[in-house]
Amino acid sequence: MTLLKIQILALLLCFGKSTQAQPSVSVIFDIDLTNTSDVKIETFRFYASNFQIEFTDGTREKINVTCHLIDMEDKESLHIKIPTTSIKTIRSINYLIGTDSLTNISGALEGDLDPIKGMYWAWNSGYINFKLEGNRIVSGKKTPFEYHIGGYNGDQATSRKKSITLIKSENDSIHINVNPYTFIDAAESVNEFSIMIPGKKAAQLADFLPDIFSN
């Protein structure tokens, strides 16, 4: 009977909570896709997770672990909402580019983490944190590039932390500029045009990921 009482109480609490409108912060990814004659991007998708908002008064929201799949072909995916508990002026936002390791060992997941989304490796379990495909002209020749950056374990880990401090104070929305060309150039500078497996190279390339995000 005690168990039943607790369950009813929990149910009431749930209802109580859902009637309040939860304040949230909009995070908008503005992807630069001005394809030049040199570079053509065909696929661009990545995960962003573990958002944490920091306010100008120094306080921080709890980390929101949800993983969001951002896909250049899906406009709605570029706009995500991070729930907050208070409406205060935001100083900065911290997040993880990619998925955290716990997510990668948690079995079958749904929503943005559904393996059907093409961002999951079955043979070496884990998420592709960042996928960028296309082609570019190198020494007059059309050269394809294919970057599938993933891996979560130890040295193979490819998720990277990013912190963005806002130039202009905002209360409810944050724009993040995303420039995939920065990554393409960086990868080319180390002569990498194709990465399809976790490993040292993927982890090295992952170090270039934070640079593509700015405000």
Place this chain on the structure above:
Amino acid sequence: MILFSFSKSSKEAILSDMIPKKWPEPVYQFENNPLSEEGFRLGRDLFYDVNLSRDKSISCANCHLQYTGFTHVDHKVSHGIEGRKGTRNSPVLINLIWNNSFHWDGGVNHIEVQSINPIKHPAEMDNTLKNVLSYLQKSSNYKMKFSRVFGDTIISTKRFLQAITQFTGSLISSNSRYDQYQRKEIEFSIQEKKGLKLFKKNCNSCHTAPLFNSNNLESNGLPIDTIFNDLGRYTITQLKKDSMKFRVPTLRNIEVTFPYMHDGRYKKLREVIKYYTEELNTKTTYLSPRLKRKISLNSNEQKDLIAFLLTLTDKEFLYNKRFSFPRK
């Protein structure tokens, strides 16, 4: 809410009935995938459904046959659609919920995501999750079955994978003659007793009772097969020290699961024992430390050991109708 608490306690009852007494805690306990009779049956339907493969020709059971411990007897490597061949011996599906990784290279880290591999692999079912889900979503029969398990007719990847897991995770073999001997229900012959003693001394450190496997990835010193060039664990970690390391498979039902080793190179148990006693090079780089000491068994001892290994056959498991193709 009352219904919910009832279903929860019956779920726990199902799981605790499945786990043999004195066995270690399973790694996977269906935490987010409440085990139910309907879920098990749905998983079984999916396991035996040829529509999961691209050309609708093979089901999971093609490479994992119950009578042979859910492996493909007499086939060195797995066979897929259109006669395509893989590079590894299809593993047995026995006591999987005690495993913390799956596949010979341990590349799969969770039982729920394991089945994505054979479904997508070009040399196996060569299908896509999208195709599989769209097939299931069009079937009124599956819609009804999914709603019985999950409460509504939504058929998602997660539900599909979890349903299969309810079946594969329930494949528990714990009633071999060895188990009956342990429970003091039967007596072993003198030869079987000798074999058990030899097993404990020479084999149990890797193939550890009661599961007769370990979750370690080890090199047993087998030279690489130059056709497959399979480096095992190395393909996952790309670390030299992981070259030729494979999961240590269970020996339960070993009598019926031939051929043996990751590439099925040995047909007979006596060939396996000959390998460990005569052919194994103890100087092999990255060899399992447990194999550095030479195993020596004379021909009588080898026979005794085999007599013991045959006690690991669990006929109840191999012929249990509950695990068989669901005939209407």
